[in-house]
Amino acid sequence: MATSFSSRSHRPSPEHIFQCLNAHQQTAALKAAIELDLFTTIDEGNHRVEEIAKRLRSSERGIRILSDYLTILGFLRKEDGRYSLSEDAALFLSKRSRHYMGTIAGFLTNQQHYENLVRLPEAVRRGGAANERGDNREPNDGLWVSFARSMAPLTVPTAIFIAQLVEAGESRPMRVLDIAAGHGMYGITIAQQNPRAHITAVDWPAVLEVAKENAIKADVADRYTARPGSAFEAELGDGYDLVLLTNIFHHFEKETCVQLMKRVYQALKSGGKAVTLEFVPNEDRVSPPTEAAFSLLMLVGTDAGDAYTFSEYNEMFKKAGFTETTFHPIPGMPEEVLISEKVG
Amino acid sequence: MATSFSSRSHRPSPEHIFQCLNAHQQTAALKAAIELDLFTTIDEGNHRVEEIAKRLRSSERGIRILSDYLTILGFLRKEDGRYSLSEDAALFLSKRSRHYMGTIAGFLTNQQHYENLVRLPEAVRRGGAANERGDNREPNDGLWVSFARSMAPLTVPTAIFIAQLVEAGESRPMRVLDIAAGHGMYGITIAQQNPRAHITAVDWPAVLEVAKENAIKADVADRYTARPGSAFEAELGDGYDLVLLTNIFHHFEKETCVQLMKRVYQALKSGGKAVTLEFVPNEDRVSPPTEAAFSLLMLVGTDAGDAYTFSEYNEMFKKAGFTETTFHPIPGMPEEVLISEKVG
Numbered sequence: 001m002a003t004s005f006s007s008r009s010h011r012p013s014p015e016h017i018f019q020c021l022n023a024h025q026q027t028a029a030l031k032a033a034i035e036l037d038l039f040t041t042i043d044e045g046n047h048r049v050e051e052i053a054k055r056l057r058s059s060e061r062g063i064r065i066l067s068d069y070l071t072i073l074g075f076l077r078k079e080d081g082r083y084s085l086s087e088d089a090a091l092f093l094s095k096r097s098r099h100y101m102g103t104i105a106g107f108l109t110n111q112q113h114y115e116n117l118v119r120l121p122e123a124v125r126r127g128g129a130a131n132e133r134g135d136n137r138e139p140n141d142g143l144w145v146s147f148a149r150s151m152a153p154l155t156v157p158t159a160i161f162i163a164q165l166v167e168a169g170e171s172r173p174m175r176v177l178d179i180a181a182g183h184g185m186y187g188i189t190i191a192q193q194n195p196r197a198h199i200t201a202v203d204w205p206a207v208l209e210v211a212k213e214n215a216i217k218a219d220v221a222d223r224y225t226a227r228p229g230s231a232f233e234a235e236l237g238d239g240y241d242l243v244l245l246t247n248i249f250h251h252f253e254k255e256t257c258v259q260l261m262k263r264v265y266q267a268l269k270s271g272g273k274a275v276t277l278e279f280v281p282n283e284d285r286v287s288p289p290t291e292a293a294f295s296l297l298m299l300v301g302t303d304a305g306d307a308y309t310f311s312e313y314n315e316m317f318k319k320a321g322f323t324e325t326t327f328h329p330i331p332g333m334p335e336e337v338l339i340s341e342k343v344g
Numbered sequence: 345m346a347t348s349f350s351s352r353s354h355r356p357s358p359e360h361i362f363q364c365l366n367a368h369q370q371t372a373a374l375k376a377a378i379e380l381d382l383f384t385t386i387d388e389g390n391h392r393v394e395e396i397a398k399r400l401r402s403s404e405r406g407i408r409i410l411s412d413y414l415t416i417l418g419f420l421r422k423e424d425g426r427y428s429l430s431e432d433a434a435l436f437l438s439k440r441s442r443h444y445m446g447t448i449a450g451f452l453t454n455q456q457h458y459e460n461l462v463r464l465p466e467a468v469r470r471g472g473a474a475n476e477r478g479d480n481r482e483p484n485d486g487l488w489v490s491f492a493r494s495m496a497p498l499t500v501p502t503a504i505f506i507a508q509l510v511e512a513g514e515s516r517p518m519r520v521l522d523i524a525a526g527h528g529m530y531g532i533t534i535a536q537q538n539p540r541a542h543i544t545a546v547d548w549p550a551v552l553e554v555a556k557e558n559a560i561k562a563d564v565a566d567r568y569t570a571r572p573g574s575a576f577e578a579e580l581g582d583g584y585d586l587v588l589l590t591n592i593f594h595h596f597e598k599e600t601c602v603q604l605m606k607r608v609y610q611a612l613k614s615g616g617k618a619v620t621l622e623f624v625p626n627e628d629r630v631s632p633p634t635e636a637a638f639s640l641l642m643l644v645g646t647d648a649g650d651a652y653t654f655s656e657y658n659e660m661f662k663k664a665g666f667t668e669t670t671f672h673p674i675p676g677m678p679e680e681v682l683i684s685e686k687v688g
Contacts, residue, residue: 012435013676014445014498015634020417021452023370025640028461030364035465059471064629065643065650066468071630072637073364078630091356101358108365117372121379124410127403154358285408286415286422290359293416296369299409306409332357 029069031109034093034102038066039075039085043094047082092153101153107146116300128303135303136251137232141206144182148210152183159189161330162275162337166242168193177240177267178202179231179260180248184211184224186277187244191220200225202234231260236267243267246277247335250294253304254316261320261340268342274322276338279307290334313338373413375453378437378446382410383419383429387438391426436497445497451490460644472647479647480595481576485550488526492554496527503533505674506619506681510586512537521584521611522546523575523604524592528555528568530621531588535564544569546578575604580611587612590621591679594638597648598660605664605684612686618666620682623651634678657682 033039036056046052053063067083070076075089085094092101112131116123119130168174168190174197178187181201188211191197199220201211205228215224227234231248243264249257264274281292291307298305308316310327317325322340329336377383380400390396397407411427414420419433429438436445456475460467463474512518512534518541522531525545532555535541543564545555549572559568571578575592587608593601608618625636635651642649652660654671661669666684673680 012431014432014436014448015676015678016418016432017374017436017445017448018452018498018678019634020370020374020419021449022637022641024368024372024453024458025461025637026364026367028368028464028644029640030361032464032468036468056469058469061471061648061650062468062643065639066464068629069637069640072633074360075364078628087356088358088360092358092361101361104358104361105365108362109368114368117369120372120376120410124376124380124406125400125402127405154362284422285412289416290363293366293369293413295409296373296413297366299406300372304405306405332359334359334362 025069026073027109029066029073030075031105033066033070033075034105036066037095037102038063038070039089039093039102040095042076042083042085043090043096047084049081049083052083099153099156103150103152104154105150107150110143110146112143113297113301116297120296120300123300128299129301136305137230137256139204139206141204144204144207145210148183148207152185152214155183155185155189158277158330158333158335159186161328161333162186162244162277163190163193165328165337165339166190166273166275168197170194171196174198174241175239176200176242176244177236177264178211178244178246179236179264180246181211181244182207182246184208184214186246187211188215188218188220188224190242191215191223192218198223198225200227200237200240202227202229202231202236204228204230232256232263236263238267239269240267241269241272243272243274244277245274249276249278249313249316250298250307251302251305254308254312256304257308257316258319261317261322265321265342270342270344272342274317274340274342276313276325276340277335278313278338279334280310280313280327280336280338281307283309283311285309288334291336310336310338369413370417371453373410373417374419375449377410377414377419378449380410381439381446382407382414383433383437383446384439386420386427386429387434387440391428393425393427396427443497443500447494447496448498449494451494454487454490456487457641457645460641464640464644467644472643473645480649481574481600483548483550485548488548488551489554492527492551496529496558499527499529499533502621502674502677502679503530505672505677506530506588506621507534507537509672509681509683510534510617510619512541514538515540518542518585519583520544520586520588521580521608522555522588522590523580523608524590525555525588526551526590528552528558530590531555532559532562532564532568534586535559535567536562542567542569544571544581544584546571546573546575546580548572548574576600576607580607582611583613584611585613585616587616587618588621589618593620593622593657593660594642594651595646595649597650598652598656600648601652601660602663605661605666609665609686614686614688616686618661618682618684618686620657620669620684621679622657622682623678624654624657624671624680624682625651627653627655629653632678635680654680654682 122130187199279294294307466474531543623638
């Protein structure tokens with residue numbers, strides 16, 4: 001069993017209300033299990049409450065209750081009192097896996113997100129972030145360095161998908177501009193697949209340090225240039241084959257997105273492509289669930305950001321000069337890629 | 345679509361991890377909607393973003409994003425840009441319904457619950473509440489008056505189920521002791537159905553004030569006696585036909601439960617019944633989901649409480665003198681009733 005966005009039919013009951021009001025327990029439980037490293041401990045062969053508790057220097061009561069709760073959520077299996085990892089947990093939550101992504105808990109559940117969420121009624125009234133940090137055009141090193149450090153593992157399947165989509169494997173010379181690069185993993189993955197690719201990364205100076213570290217780890221640092229500054233003001237250069245815009249537009253109002261995309265158009269060579277990675281809900285704005293739900297984070301965390309639909313992106317990008325944009329869902333991931341070619 | 349505990353099959357994907365780490369958004373969104381009274385406003389005939397925003401003196405952006413999110417959760421429906429209430433929302437979240445229970449948000453998401461949850465890793469290590477409030481044998485007026493005031497609406501179907509189970513409708517003389525009565529609704533409902541029932545309610549003085557108010561509202565105050573004090577120390581009296589133990593055992597360790605149940609045995613007349621209302625998971629402790637998940641709240645909020653299984657209750661009650669206990673699931677509600685008769 002697992003908690004998920006899924007359809008259900010039932011007679012009227014307060015149970016779903018009860019579950020949603022208690023849903024913050026799911027966040028706390030998964031975060032705690034990651035922090036305690038429960039999944040790795042089970043993966044190392046500790047399957048019973050007593051074994052796990054001893055290894056984690058924790059109480060048996062605490063381990064039993066937390067492990068049962070994680071079984072309800074679908075991250076563990078329980079048979080005859082023995083806990084084992086679900087497929088997702090083994091792949092993504094055990095440090096023995098090279099796909100470990102437990103670090104994302106640090107960013108997704110940080111104090112700023114919590115403080116934004118508790119002020120949701122105020123955000124609904126005024127139509128934007130209730131805190132002082134709604135305009136994401138200024139540096140906010142604490143938040144975005146944390147993002148860059150913790151969210152990189154989540155990018156792997158998406159980064160590979162994008163690299164394939166732009167045919168990085170064909171090893172043509174490729175000049176890539178990575179705007180608001182963060183951890184830099186999207187550009188770095190292209191550089192790994194294409195030894196003739198050169199990446200120029202733009203972001204705030206403190207964030208770019210993380211991208212540079214990742215470029216060194218990936219052994220592409222000799223083809224990696226950092227351009228510290230704002231995506232709206234930095235000198236971007238021109239003649240690029242590709243410009244990457246990964247998870248940046250959702251922070252801003254439409255006019256600001258158009259303004260940024262005009263800069264991108266200028267920076268591309270003729271025939272070059274802008275690659276946008278975003279949470280793109282359907283036109284009904286309530287499906288698919290994860291993409292559509294992303295709007296709520298933008299309401300509490302930004303002055304005017306949103307999870308824009310494809311038709312909204314298409315319209316914004318047309319205003320910036322891109323006559324056609326194509327849509328590419330990412331298998332198994334709740335994000336979509338948009339490709340806009342500079343024609344002529 | 346709706347978030348719920350439900351089975352799902354899928355290939356490995358980080359999406360479920362992402363959803364669980366973000367699940368606190370569900371809590372915040374439903375709480376905010378109740379606080380803003382969005383459901384009542386829609387129920388009053390405001391269906392479009394502009395209408396709802398105007399009525400609630402809120403921004404259109406905020407109302408649109410919150411309403412879309414509630415649609416994803418299954419509390420609203422959206423068709424051609426018009427929002428309407430789901431069956432659950434119409435019945436339980438609109439103030440126009442006599443079953444309105446929006447008040448439960450106040451208790452379920454209060455600051456103490458939040459503070460308990462953020463200290464979950466510490467609670468797992470030490471095996472009990474990380475705060476100072478783990479032993480529920482002392483008064484904690486702020487919490488339990490809040491509980492009594494906010495949770496009463498949730499009790500209606502359960503209170504009616506219990507009243508039927510104890511044949512309150514047959515109007516025999518019935519002396520009922522309601523231990524840790526809280527809002528008092530379980531005893532009061534019996535008194536409403538049986539004009540010859542007399543209720544004696546035990547709880548801390550400040551909490552009993554709420555029960556007395558509810559008895560007056562229900563027009564049974566002349567058959568309602570308050571006995572302020574601890575369930576473990578107050579003079580309970582004896583010769584009762586029924587003793588109600590609603591949501592009390594889960595706060596304590598087994599030994600304490602046995603001790604309380606011995607007092608109950610003494611207070612009952614021969615042939616009298618102890619009626620226990622509890623979250624009773626199956627013996628696997630991971631189903632049904634809501635009952636089993638309740639343990640987590642007991643880990644963070646109590647020193648040694650739990651969601652005990654039926655076999656555990658049966659064993660505890662036997663130690664207290666009750667030779668047989670029967671099990672009664674409540675249709676549509678995530679709690680169970682246990683009936684233990686005093687034989688001889």
